[in-house]
Amino acid sequence: MSLNYKGQNLFIDNTSIKGIAKKNITPFYVYSYKKIKNNFETFYNYFKKVSPLVCFSVKSNSNVSILAELGKLGSGADVVSEGELLKALKARISPKKIVFSGVGKTDNELKLAIRKKVLLINVESESEALLINKISRKMNRVTQIGIRLNPNVDANTLSKISTGKLDSKFGLPSKNFLKFCKSSKNLKNIKISAISVHIGSQITSVAPYKRTLNAIRKIIRLSQINFDYVDLGGGFGIQYKNKDKKIDIKKYSYLVEKFQKETNCKIIFEPGRYIVGNTGALISKIVFIKKNGNKYFVILNAGMNDFMRPALYNAIHEIVSVFKSKKRISGKIEFVGPICESTDTFLKYKNFPYVKEGDYIAITNVGAYGSTLSSNYNTRPLASEVIVKKGKIKIIRKRQKITEII
Numbered sequence: 001m002s003l004n005y006k007g008q009n010l011f012i013d014n015t016s017i018k019g020i021a022k023k024n025i026t027p028f029y030v031y032s033y034k035k036i037k038n039n040f041e042t043f044y045n046y047f048k049k050v051s052p053l054v055c056f057s058v059k060s061n062s063n064v065s066i067l068a069e070l071g072k073l074g075s076g077a078d079v080v081s082e083g084e085l086l087k088a089l090k091a092r093i094s095p096k097k098i099v100f101s102g103v104g105k106t107d108n109e110l111k112l113a114i115r116k117k118v119l120l121i122n123v124e125s126e127s128e129a130l131l132i133n134k135i136s137r138k139m140n141r142v143t144q145i146g147i148r149l150n151p152n153v154d155a156n157t158l159s160k161i162s163t164g165k166l167d168s169k170f171g172l173p174s175k176n177f178l179k180f181c182k183s184s185k186n187l188k189n190i191k192i193s194a195i196s197v198h199i200g201s202q203i204t205s206v207a208p209y210k211r212t213l214n215a216i217r218k219i220i221r222l223s224q225i226n227f228d229y230v231d232l233g234g235g236f237g238i239q240y241k242n243k244d245k246k247i248d249i250k251k252y253s254y255l256v257e258k259f260q261k262e263t264n265c266k267i268i269f270e271p272g273r274y275i276v277g278n279t280g281a282l283i284s285k286i287v288f289i290k291k292n293g294n295k296y297f298v299i300l301n302a303g304m305n306d307f308m309r310p311a312l313y314n315a316i317h318e319i320v321s322v323f324k325s326k327k328r329i330s331g332k333i334e335f336v337g338p339i340c341e342s343t344d345t346f347l348k349y350k351n352f353p354y355v356k357e358g359d360y361i362a363i364t365n366v367g368a369y370g371s372t373l374s375s376n377y378n379t380r381p382l383a384s385e386v387i388v389k390k391g392k393i394k395i396i397r398k399r400q401k402i403t404e405i406i
């Protein structure tokens, strides 16, 4: 991440976290613009030879200011709801760069997407395609769709974020895909322009992507359709801990280059985590410290409602102190939230720099699926979000007022 110590004090890029914390109610999310830009450009450059359209996956971070910054860098958007579509449009991302995914889009969502002429609606069932055809006919339109293939590929990631196997709810298995291509010939108000896939998230090896490319090749051959686009989805894993495996995107890019030469389709990607995951931290204050048995509980004012991934996936996000003491606490230390759930716990340590009540800590790498998964559980307001750009601190979402949720 872009957190680093100067002496004993934690900084994000060159801005002191303590300085930001003094002016904002904790907990709050803080992001580095520099890191977001760097990640986007790094990702694009890996695939530069195929000039892909990169549609940032809005579900990973839907802050409108962040979407607008990504839009300025050339990003499109991958959206999965009316709300995400409206946010992408508000961020001035052109509908021509928006793809709409999701298994259960409603009438209203489809009407909006059709009316706004998004680049692709990636359909996930025959019924959805029929509904798009019907709505488009009424609007006197021909709508470009992609069909999401379920390639029956194991992404070798957590089962809860795996989406490409036949037993998952996503996409059409190849048999149904091919059957639909034939039967849809008389649907005059849709045009099948793309194949889309997304096999899961936090993927750290190239092998599942390679198998997916092969599954797509087969579909292209058997369907005999000239697809304009192939949307290869997202899923690129990041290093949450130093020893985590790093995905070899360079290696994958060679496979994509070869695939693109063969098929001559425009390539789309939908990365989320890779672009923003390591760009943000959640800053929280220590409310109390107590010792139960032989364990210290460090109770934070951030809870699982603010940051859900540890409770939801047992995800590990390192915690660092905003002022790093030279003394250490040793023994069992567990960082927990204030919520009335045993799963409201963040991480355990065997030793940690000395901290006391009232100190600030940072939960790291929370830029993706952090604020977007937060909730009002326990009737707690949503935290504010702040971005640091060229040394300036900007609030990009105000803390929710408690009166808004009463």
Ligand SMILES: Cc1ncc(COP(=O)(O)O)c(C=O)c1O
Binding pocket: 057, 059, 060, 078, 101, 102, 198, 200, 201, 202, 233, 234, 235, 236, 270, 271, 272, 273, 274, 368
């Ligand atoms: C259809 C689709 N595309 C893209 C993504 C982004 O995935 P990631 O953040 O792992 O890149 C997701 C996330 O689950 C998704 O469902």
